[in-house]
Amino acid sequence: MMGKERIDVLLFNQGLASSREEAKRLIMAGLVYHGTEKVDKPGTKITMDAILTVKGALHPYVSRxxxxxxxxxxxxxxxxxxxxxxxxxxxxxxxxxxxxxxxxxxxxxxxxxxxxxxxxxxxxxxxxxxxxxxxxxxxxxxxxxxxxxxxxxxxxxxxxxxxxxxxxxxxxxxxxxxxxxxxxxxxxxxxxxxxxxxxxxxxxxxxxxxxxxxxxxxxxxxxxxxxxxxxxxxxxxxxxxxxxxxxxxxxxxxxxxxxxxxxxxxxxxx
Incomplete structure (x- = not known):
């Protein structure tokens, strides 16, 4: 049975964030999706083979x-x-x-x-x-x-x-x-x-x-x-x-x- 992992950890492991902290920011900014579903809680656990995507930029402004x-x-x-x-x-x-x-x-x-x-x-x-x-x-x-x-x-x-x-x-x-x-x-x-x-x-x-x-x-x-x-x-x-x-x-x-x-x-x- 496939194990589960926190979404912020998976995002980092999949190379979609440069750090765990950036992964959390991306998730809390509403930019991370599991399939078509937006995920907004960094601590939520999903299967380790889940495909995550980041839609949009973390910094659309001159600073965060x-x-x-x-x-x-x-x-x-x-x-x-x-x-x-x-x-x-x-x-x-x-x-x-x-x-x-x-x-x-x-x-x-x-x-x-x-x-x-x-x-x-x-x-x-x-x-x-x-x-x-x-x-x-x-x-x-x-x-x-x-x-x-x-x-x-x-x-x-x-x-x-x-x-x-x-x-x-x-x-x-x-x-x-x-x-x-x-x-x-x-x-x-x-x-x-x-x-x-x-x-x-x-x-x-x-x-x-x-x-x-x-x-x-x-x-x-x-x-x-x-x-x-x-x-x-x-x-x-x-x-x-x-x-x-x-x-x-x-x-x-x-x-x-x-x-x-x-x-x-x-x-x-x-």
Whole structure:
């Protein structure tokens, strides 16, 4: 009787991924098929003679960060068509590229660093490069026209410190899609050696705290999911969709929504 093996191991063994970690990313990005059936759980075991295929590229954007925003757009059914977007923590531009490929007409690409943004975006007339810029001290006058959507992927700072500034700069009916990185939201005592947060309870608490602090300054949480790929240090990260409390009518997420997402993220990470 033919033995069984994990799908991520088979994908690597068949030469379709350069490493087990890349195999997991391909699977979680929805690019791996067993026959005509999409497989999305790296730990699922199938027969060792199974024929797997990879459809599409793992990196359709200038960096893998674009895959994170792409998942949020799909999971929350968001439209970026003809929207003016602010990308906070743009780095090489994965979020900026994803926003443009999903129809955004203009993106402010802002980062405290310098020289990181991909050349293809740096020379794109739809992109305003805002380097060496700390968003905490941004002036609303810098943004004309005002952004309708903010996307964020920041490190070494809690995203909760930026919510009030976003209220100042975005239009009243704006929305935010932000990466939630537990390693930068949890207290120092909760972060293990190497900057990893593995505790499910801490992930739950971090998301709850972020949602509450967003509410405190006029944002409401409408969607939560997990990132399709881990952070560079191996951390599980999450994607949160927020809308302004000024006149929006989307249903808000519940405690069960948060719990279910954290549980699934941990199951798939095993």
């Amino acid at each position: 960060g674009g895959l994170k925003l792409a998942k949020a757009i799909e999971a929350f059914s968001l439209s970026f068509e003809d929207k003016i977007v602010l990308d906070v923590g743009a780095s090489t531009g994965g979020f900026t590229d994803c926003a443009l490929q999903h129809g955004a007409c203009f993106v402010y690409s802002l980062d405290v660093g310098y020289g990181q943004l991909a050349w293809s975006l740096r020379t794109d007339q739809r992109v305003k490069v805002m380097e060496r810029t700390n968003f905490r001290y941004a002036d609303p006058d810098w943004f004309d026209p005002r952004p309708q959507i903010a996307v964020m992927d920041v490190s070494f700072i809690s995203i909760t410190k930026l919510f009030a500034k976003l209220k100042e700069i975005l239009i009243p009916e704006a929305m935010i899609v932000t990466l939630v990185k537990p390693q930068f939201e949890a207290g120092v005592e909760a972060v293990a050696k190497g900057g990893i947060v593995r505790d499910k309870a801490i992930h739950l608490q971090v998301i709850q705290d972020v949602v509450q602090k967003a509410r405190d300054v006029g944002w409401q949480a409408n969607g939560i999911t997990f990132s399709p790929i881990r952070g560079g240090d191996g951390n599980i990260e999450f994607l949160l969709w927020l809308t302004s409390q000024d006149g929006t009518s989307f249903p808000q997420i519940t405690q069960k929504d948060i719990t279910d997402v954290v549980e699934l993220a941990h199951q798939l990470a095993q």
